[in-house]
Amino acid sequence: MHHSARERTLWSIGLLIVLLFALIPVIWIISLSLKTPATVTDKSFIPTEFSLENYKGLFEGGINDSPFIRPLINSIVIAMITTFISIVLASLAAYAIARLRFPGRQLILAGALAVAMFPPISTVGPLFDMWRTLGLYDTYPGLIIPYLTFSLPLAIYTLVAFFREIPWDLEKAAQVDGATQFQAFRKVIVPLAAPGMFTAAILVFIFAWNDFLFAISLTSSDASRTVPAALAFFTGDSQFTQPTGNIAAAAVLVTIPIIIFVLIFQRRIVAGLTSGAVKG
Amino acid sequence: MSDRSKSERRLGWMLCAPAAIGMLLVTAYPIGYALVLSVQQVDLRFPNDGGFVGFDNYVAVLTSSLWWTDVFNTVFVTVITVSIELALGMAIALVMHRAIFGRGLVRTSVLIPYGIVTVVAAFSWQFAFAPDTGFINQLPLIADDKNWFGDRFSAFSVIIMAEVWKTTPFMALLLLAGLTTIDDGLYDAAKVDGASPWQRFVKITLPLMKPAILVALLFRTLDAFRIFDTIFIMTAGSQDTESVSILGYNQLISRLNLGLGSAVSVLIFIAVLGIALFFIKALGTRAPEGQS
Numbered sequence A: 001m002h003h004s005a006r007e008r009t010l011w012s013i014g015l016l017i018v019l020l021f022a023l024i025p026v027i028w029i030i031s032l033s034l035k036t037p038a039t040v041t042d043k044s045f046i047p048t049e050f051s052l053e054n055y056k057g058l059f060e061g062g063i064n065d066s067p068f069i070r071p072l073i074n075s076i077v078i079a080m081i082t083t084f085i086s087i088v089l090a091s092l093a094a095y096a097i098a099r100l101r102f103p104g105r106q107l108i109l110a111g112a113l114a115v116a117m118f119p120p121i122s123t124v125g126p127l128f129d130m131w132r133t134l135g136l137y138d139t140y141p142g143l144i145i146p147y148l149t150f151s152l153p154l155a156i157y158t159l160v161a162f163f164r165e166i167p168w169d170l171e172k173a174a175q176v177d178g179a180t181q182f183q184a185f186r187k188v189i190v191p192l193a194a195p196g197m198f199t200a201a202i203l204v205f206i207f208a209w210n211d212f213l214f215a216i217s218l219t220s221s222d223a224s225r226t227v228p229a230a231l232a233f234f235t236g237d238s239q240f241t242q243p244t245g246n247i248a249a250a251a252v253l254v255t256i257p258i259i260i261f262v263l264i265f266q267r268r269i270v271a272g273l274t275s276g277a278v279k280g
Numbered sequence B: 001m002s003d004r005s006k007s008e009r010r011l012g013w014m015l016c017a018p019a020a021i022g023m024l025l026v027t028a029y030p031i032g033y034a035l036v037l038s039v040q041q042v043d044l045r046f047p048n049d050g051g052f053v054g055f056d057n058y059v060a061v062l063t064s065s066l067w068w069t070d071v072f073n074t075v076f077v078t079v080i081t082v083s084i085e086l087a088l089g090m091a092i093a094l095v096m097h098r099a100i101f102g103r104g105l106v107r108t109s110v111l112i113p114y115g116i117v118t119v120v121a122a123f124s125w126q127f128a129f130a131p132d133t134g135f136i137n138q139l140p141l142i143a144d145d146k147n148w149f150g151d152r153f154s155a156f157s158v159i160i161m162a163e164v165w166k167t168t169p170f171m172a173l174l175l176l177a178g179l180t181t182i183d184d185g186l187y188d189a190a191k192v193d194g195a196s197p198w199q200r201f202v203k204i205t206l207p208l209m210k211p212a213i214l215v216a217l218l219f220r221t222l223d224a225f226r227i228f229d230t231i232f233i234m235t236a237g238s239q240d241t242e243s244v245s246i247l248g249y250n251q252l253i254s255r256l257n258l259g260l261g262s263a264v265s266v267l268i269f270i271a272v273l274g275i276a277l278f279f280i281k282a283l284g285t286r287a288p289e290g291q292s
Helices: A006-031 A053-059 A069-099 A106-115 A122-136 A140-164 A167-174 A181-210 A211-215 A226-234 A242-262 A266-278 B005-025 B028-038 B056-062 B065-097 B102-117 B118-129 B154-177 B184-192 B197-225 B229-234 B244-252 B258-281
Strands: B038-044 B050-052
Touching: A006 B065, A006 B102, A006 B118, A006 B154, A006 B184, A053 A106, A053 A242, A053 B154, A069 A106, A069 A140, A069 A167, A069 A181, A069 A226, A069 A242, A069 B005, A069 B056, A069 B197, A106 A140, A106 B005, A106 B197, A122 A140, A122 A211, A122 B038, A122 B258, A140 A181, A140 A211, A140 A266, A140 B118, A167 A181, A181 A266, A211 A266, A226 A242, A226 B184, A226 B229, A226 B258, A242 B102, A242 B118, A266 B102, A266 B154, B005 B056, B028 B038, B028 B258, B038 B258, B056 B258, B065 B102, B065 B154, B065 B197, B065 B244, B065 B258, B102 B154, B102 B258, B118 B154, B154 B197, B184 B197, B229 B244, B244 B258
Parallel strands: none
Antiparallel strands: B038 B050
16 A cells, blocks of 8 residues: 555654653653662653662662562562462363353353452452451462452453364374374474463463552561562651652562563463453 | 263363352452441451441441542543543554554554553652652643642542553553454445545444444443552542542551441442443443354
């Protein structure tokens, strides 16, 4: 299709606006994190003096006294365990829904949809009370369990959509060619299912990594507090200094890995995010 | 029933059971427990006072002006953010769909807000607008000392901007997926018949995208109605910017008043149920999960 110079100019301007809209808040927080403690309040968009002081502050005192290291470890471990369990459970269910005929398939899908719409705040009070009785308050399982519940619908819908596209007959074909059932599963089905499972895993990980409500409601110390919750409790070096620089540095550190991840796997993420919703 | 279909049924249930239990564990049981708590006096600061109080907690919540202020705030933020997102998301989706060049670049950049932790986004926007650290007040036409978080209207403006920034990508991607299902031949036929671009948008794009739009609106409305992170970080509810989720959190976790807090939780649950039913009715009998 041919495009006039005017169309190209208009399009370039639109592109630029979208880019600026998406990137300015990110560039701003990076810029803030690189300012020196003395210039953090200079209000300039680009730092006048660059320093890594704010990052150093996060790691000072080692694992016991640093306000950041423990929460970072908590965030990573909790998000990874959640992702693993969620994908295993969701894969079993999605396999059954995509391949087997049994009454109740629709019920599971409808239930997952209902859970996806459920307001988390409505469960915070009961969980707070139950977890204190059961000894789960301020522990890893205390966060992993609710994350599991609220990530399962996302994982199930993504995986069902992917599993429906798999040509399952290939499994039988491989068996006809002399492969054992296990070989057929491992060599044929696993490679076909892996991209979908990987996509679902990314979405679940981002969900668990992002949560704030459960993280501040069901934890009380660095024993299990994740980074988003820890950020809300950051304090300055003294009571007269604002922790702005340190918050910015911590914010950048928890953001960069996810952004790199999202950018590398963007096609899969887009496919995963839209898989359940569009076929309607 | 044949043995095969019987065993298939059993296998199906066995495979689904763990996920079903996982989903019920932290939804059905807690909401039942919240119902029980909501008709009792349960205040962890006064563990010895307690007992059944009937609907007293609900009466207390529904007659307090704070609850109704928070309901107004939540509905206000939800309606404004979702409307802006729909318009903006549709624009971005159309731009991506008809991309002349750089489609990948647009997709990459809209995914960045999606990947960012909500709390981090809230801090970034807060620091940008804060009078002591932010660059916004240094821009032309804006007073150098404007205290954005000092009054309700301006605080809400910043909260809404941050929310829109964070969640428009999701909306845009859902709408783009809907757009790609429309047959291009329809546009060509309309063009031949002399329809203007606006007519083509209103008469072809919008009607055919109705299901995709409703699904996107349903998920975003429910999500926006739960707004918590951004308000908690930016104002913690000061200047009358509290949302219902913040009210629930304050009652339950800060004041340890589980009875009153649970009444708030149950009321939020009922509101969300109402919104969901409304959209599902609007979608008609079409299930949004896409049965083939």
